[in-house]
Amino acid sequence: MTSGKKSILKPTRREVLKITGAAALSAPFVSRAWAQTTEINMLAWYGHGEPDVVGEFEAANNVKFKPKYYAGGDNMLALIAQSPPGTYDLILSDGEFVQQLNAAGYIEEMNAADYPFDDMLHPDFQKFPGHWKDDKLYSMILRGGHLGVSYNKNSVTAEEATSYECFWKPELKGKVGHFDWHLPSLGMMSLYNGNGAKLFDIDEAAWGKVKETTLSLRPQVGGFFDYGGTFNSLKNGEMQAMCGIGDWITGVLERDGAPVASVIPKEGGIQFTESYSIGKGSDKADMVKKFIQYMMSPDGQVKSAQMKAYPGFCVTKAGRAKLQEVDKKEAERSGQVEGHPNDPIALINEGRIHYRDIPKQQSLEDWNDFWSEYKNA
Amino acid sequence: MAQVGHIDDGSLSPRRLDPYALTWRLPIIAWQVLFFVGPLLFMVAMSFFLVKNYVMQETFVFDNWAKMFSRNYFRDSYVYTLFLATLSTFVVSVLAFPASFALAFKVSDSTWRWALFLLIIPFFTSYLVRIFSWYVILAESGVINAMLSIIGLGPYTMLNTMFGTIVGYMTLTLPLVVVLQTFSLANIDRNLVQAAHNLGCSPWRTVYTVIVPLAKTGLIVAALFCFILSFGDFVSPYYLGGSKPPTLPILIIDTTKSGQQWPRAAVVAVVMMATLITIAFAAITLAYRKRTSR
Numbered sequence: 001m002t003s004g005k006k007s008i009l010k011p012t013r014r015e016v017l018k019i020t021g022a023a024a025l026s027a028p029f030v031s032r033a034w035a036q037t038t039e040i041n042m043l044a045w046y047g048h049g050e051p052d053v054v055g056e057f058e059a060a061n062n063v064k065f066k067p068k069y070y071a072g073g074d075n076m077l078a079l080i081a082q083s084p085p086g087t088y089d090l091i092l093s094d095g096e097f098v099q100q101l102n103a104a105g106y107i108e109e110m111n112a113a114d115y116p117f118d119d120m121l122h123p124d125f126q127k128f129p130g131h132w133k134d135d136k137l138y139s140m141i142l143r144g145g146h147l148g149v150s151y152n153k154n155s156v157t158a159e160e161a162t163s164y165e166c167f168w169k170p171e172l173k174g175k176v177g178h179f180d181w182h183l184p185s186l187g188m189m190s191l192y193n194g195n196g197a198k199l200f201d202i203d204e205a206a207w208g209k210v211k212e213t214t215l216s217l218r219p220q221v222g223g224f225f226d227y228g229g230t231f232n233s234l235k236n237g238e239m240q241a242m243c244g245i246g247d248w249i250t251g252v253l254e255r256d257g258a259p260v261a262s263v264i265p266k267e268g269g270i271q272f273t274e275s276y277s278i279g280k281g282s283d284k285a286d287m288v289k290k291f292i293q294y295m296m297s298p299d300g301q302v303k304s305a306q307m308k309a310y311p312g313f314c315v316t317k318a319g320r321a322k323l324q325e326v327d328k329k330e331a332e333r334s335g336q337v338e339g340h341p342n343d344p345i346a347l348i349n350e351g352r353i354h355y356r357d358i359p360k361q362q363s364l365e366d367w368n369d370f371w372s373e374y375k376n377a
Numbered sequence: 378m379a380q381v382g383h384i385d386d387g388s389l390s391p392r393r394l395d396p397y398a399l400t401w402r403l404p405i406i407a408w409q410v411l412f413f414v415g416p417l418l419f420m421v422a423m424s425f426f427l428v429k430n431y432v433m434q435e436t437f438v439f440d441n442w443a444k445m446f447s448r449n450y451f452r453d454s455y456v457y458t459l460f461l462a463t464l465s466t467f468v469v470s471v472l473a474f475p476a477s478f479a480l481a482f483k484v485s486d487s488t489w490r491w492a493l494f495l496l497i498i499p500f501f502t503s504y505l506v507r508i509f510s511w512y513v514i515l516a517e518s519g520v521i522n523a524m525l526s527i528i529g530l531g532p533y534t535m536l537n538t539m540f541g542t543i544v545g546y547m548t549l550t551l552p553l554v555v556v557l558q559t560f561s562l563a564n565i566d567r568n569l570v571q572a573a574h575n576l577g578c579s580p581w582r583t584v585y586t587v588i589v590p591l592a593k594t595g596l597i598v599a600a601l602f603c604f605i606l607s608f609g610d611f612v613s614p615y616y617l618g619g620s621k622p623p624t625l626p627i628l629i630i631d632t633t634k635s636g637q638q639w640p641r642a643a644v645v646a647v648v649m650m651a652t653l654i655t656i657a658f659a660a661i662t663l664a665y666r667k668r669t670s671r
Contacts, residue, residue, distance in 0.1 A: 233619075
């Protein structure tokens with residue numbers, strides 16, 4: 001004991017030389033490793049910069065992602081607007097906000113030839129709205145998810161869930177939750193009113209009716225939740241149905257065995273689309289391009305579909321095939337199998353899915369104002 | 378308290394500038410100016426700015442004030458927040474008093490030390506974690522309803538209700554209020570309590586006519602802390618109250634999320650600050666009024 005203490009406190013000359021030598025010899029390797037690690041600043045929804053998605057790419061390419069997570073397109077635009085050009089190398093954005101990113105000059109033009117456009121599962125994904133301008137590509141669609149009726153199977157039957165009407169079911173009084181964002185919830189109310197493909201492009205009369213319908217749902221509403229709250233309230237059964245979400249939340253709970261599901265009702269559903277763009281002024285554009293190519297590869301698409309934070313469906317044929325090969329259970333659960341009644345691509349083909357957008361005839365502020373009024377009603 | 382009286386004493390001659398005293402006072406003054414007065418002034422200024430294309434522009438216009446004051450939801454949120462904070466203050470103060478009374482008058486020093494330790498322990502963990510732990514207890518499938526079901530009651534909805542919000546507020550404020558009340562009660566001159574007994578005052582009357590008036594300052598300060606913390610809390614009304622309806626702190630979050638309207642959120646914040654400052658001054662005046670007149 002005593003001798004041990006002595007050796008630590010008073011190392012011999014030989015020990016000092018040994019330690020110094022080891023430090024001197026290892027220093028170049030350490031500094032070289034540090035020097036070669038490329039840091040990529042990513043702006044994304046939560047989960048996209050986590051090891052389950054980027055870990056393999058980081059290890060293979062000696063890069064390190066530094067994610068900055070946001071919640072909502074407004075928040076994303078503000079973060080970019082308030083940062084110097086070149087702050088973010090990689091931007092993951094909701095599809096409907098790409099146009100605004102491009103209009104503000106926040107993203108670089110991309111070369112379409114670098115990405116697998118000939119392998120897309122749906123023709124819409126090749127020229128996705130807002131992703132191209134003057135035939136130039138500015139954003140690469142990565143994945144999507146569908147929003148519809150999310151419910152607890154113990155209190156809502158599969159048949160009832162085929163219409164948004166189930167939210168008004170008397171037994172669900174105080175048990176219907178809202179994801180606290182106006183765009184998906186009011187979009188669903190617009191669909192319920194029969195606005196179909198024009199759900200976000202409605203005139204004042206139709207907007208008035210959407211507000212009326214939404215207010216009529218208020219007595220049923222048990223709360224307004226963020227991601228964590230939505231997740232918890234469905235998990236512990238506090239909320240039996242949820243408006244404004246889809247498989248991106250119930251899918252995670254389903255994986256854990258909770259009796260919840262999401263379906264696209266007869267009035268139609270809404271698609272959220274997530275796309276990658278290269279930040280304007282990024283000096284790591286080549287590495288970012290390589291990463292986007294990786295995420296569009298079959299392996300990357302599988303990583304995206306299996307993302308722990310929230311699932312999304314593959315957009316490439318090769319990605320879907322690979323998912324079916326390596327994770328048949330998840331492919332089945334998420335309907336990413338040909339002939340499945342909830343196959344997201346089949347739903348788009350049937351015209352039951354509408355891409356999420358921003359209001360066309362009202363301002364975002366109008367919709368948000370009403371949302372605040374609704375929460376206070 | 379006695380020191381406050383001395384400072385107010387007009388008979389004292391004006392002091393000279395004492396560099397030694399100033400050295401000790403300067404850090405707290407600098408701190409307050411840098412981290413309270415400065416940001417507060419900036420927040421007031423920000424309420425006159427405009428946001429265009431998600432970028433704040435330094436202007437001096439009243440648009441944000443006009444916008445927020447013309448919205449019914451702002452008024453509704455204000456009234457609801459005021460009501461919730463008042464209710465929380467009343468419930469917490471009433472519930473805390475018996476515990477504080479027992480700790481100040483009935484228990485041994487050793488028990489008091491343990492109680493103080495146990496009251497401080499909750500602050501070792503994150504408030505957010507403590508709030509999320511209530512999910513397990515208050516949920517319809519939670520601990521309380523499971524126990525009630527044994528005697529054939531329930532299930533009752535407690536989460537996403539006003540009750541849930543008040544439970545959250547109590548989680549935040551009750552330990553603090555008990556500590557403040559106990560310190561206040563413990564400082565009461567026991568001879569005065571004994572004198573009341575000797576003069577035939579009943580125990581209840583002693584509490585209301587002797588103990589409460591003597592501890593008034595501490596009790597009001599404790600209630601004030603409870604009000605301030607409840608009024609400004611975002612976590613409980615959001616996670617236990619289901620944001621239904623939203624309180625002012627939730628409205629601030631909503632406003633900043635939508636279009637990054639920080640100037641409009643600043644309007645809400647300034648109104649909140651003005652309310653709190655008014656109530657704090659009123660409470661302090663009430664707390665010291667009688668004592669000063671004696």
